[in-house]
Amino acid sequence: MAKIIAIANEKGGVGKTTTALNLGAGLAKAGKRVLLVDADPQRSLTAVALAHEEQQEKIYLSDYMHAVMLGDRNPCVTVQKYTDGIDYIPANKELRNTALSLVSVPTGRECVLKTILEPLRDSYDYILIDCSPSLDLLPVNALTASDSVLIPVKVDAMSVEGITSILEYIQSIRAYYNPRLTIEGILITMLDLRTVLGRSGLQDLHECGDELQIRVFDTYIPYSVRAQEMASKGVSIFAFNPKGKVADAYRRLTEEVLRNG
Numbered sequence: 001m002a003k004i005i006a007i008a009n010e011k012g013g014v015g016k017t018t019t020a021l022n023l024g025a026g027l028a029k030a031g032k033r034v035l036l037v038d039a040d041p042q043r044s045l046t047a048v049a050l051a052h053e054e055q056q057e058k059i060y061l062s063d064y065m066h067a068v069m070l071g072d073r074n075p076c077v078t079v080q081k082y083t084d085g086i087d088y089i090p091a092n093k094e095l096r097n098t099a100l101s102l103v104s105v106p107t108g109r110e111c112v113l114k115t116i117l118e119p120l121r122d123s124y125d126y127i128l129i130d131c132s133p134s135l136d137l138l139p140v141n142a143l144t145a146s147d148s149v150l151i152p153v154k155v156d157a158m159s160v161e162g163i164t165s166i167l168e169y170i171q172s173i174r175a176y177y178n179p180r181l182t183i184e185g186i187l188i189t190m191l192d193l194r195t196v197l198g199r200s201g202l203q204d205l206h207e208c209g210d211e212l213q214i215r216v217f218d219t220y221i222p223y224s225v226r227a228q229e230m231a232s233k234g235v236s237i238f239a240f241n242p243k244g245k246v247a248d249a250y251r252r253l254t255e256e257v258l259r260n261g
């Protein structure tokens with residue numbers, strides 16, 4: 001019975017896609033059956049797979065979502081093969097229109113993704129949803145479908161304010177659509193401890209977590225150009241640079257997530 005984890009932050013460029021890919025790969029290396037869901041019309045996760053696979057006819061997340069919106073209660077999902085022994089459901093740009101058309105669905109517009117993923121729970125141990133950096137109905141659908149949310153945060157002058165805003169958002173999802181949604185943890189990404197901002201940001205975020213009683217993962221992901229180069233190669237950091245500090249960090253993050261149960 002899969003645990004469904006949304007990887008979400010309304011900000012872009014904080015490491016959501018990189019974390020979905022590498023946490024997914026880490027869990028797969030630990031012997032878990034993993035499905036990644038690209039729920040971002042920018043489709044960065046799908047683009048990683050396209051680096052090594054032939055452009056072929058695919059069924060995209062938007063196709064399944066439209067089927068549910070038209071009344072299909074049990075769409076038959078054909079997953080694609082990703083890298084590192086992972087399966088995935090790809091996204092295309094049509095997902096942007098899907099987000100807009102959701103608005104006019106009279107009832108159940110928040111539960112469309114949940115309807116698609118629930119039947120897949122038996123086939124996987126972990127389903128990770130790579131969310132879009134937006135506040136429209138796509139992340140609402142992702143958080144409604146999920147058991148927990150993992151929040152990647154990049155240290156900057158606004159990180160602590162950003163966390164307060166995300167927590168308010170999660171609180172409203174709990175209140176309206178998914179009372180069982182928990183917080184998997186806040187993951188500090190792209191951290192450069194050589195800078196004053198990096199060092200003070202790390203401390204501020206841990207203090208913020210303590211104050212709000214939200215888990216901040218012990219593991220942080222260090223800044224590294226190797227992580228940037230990885231995506232264009234279409235593989236995870238474990239395949240691209242297995243001995244590097246980013247691979248090591250995602251290995252430790254995987255252990256923390258496995259300990260969370």
Ligand SMILES: Nc1ncnc2c1ncn2[C@@H]1O[C@H](COP(=O)(O)OP(=O)(O)O)[C@@H](O)[C@H]1O
Pocket residue numbers: 011012013014015016017018019044133189190191221222223224225227228229231246
């Ligand atoms: N640990 C890291 N160090 C340096 N650059 C990183 C790291 N993780 C991700 N990046 C780069 O930062 C950018 C944003 O990351 P991404 O995972 O796409 O964020 P998001 O999905 O939140 O928009 C990408 O260019 C990615 O390659």
Ligand SMILES: [Mg+2]
Pocket residue numbers: 016017018040044045130
């Ligand atoms: Mg992304």
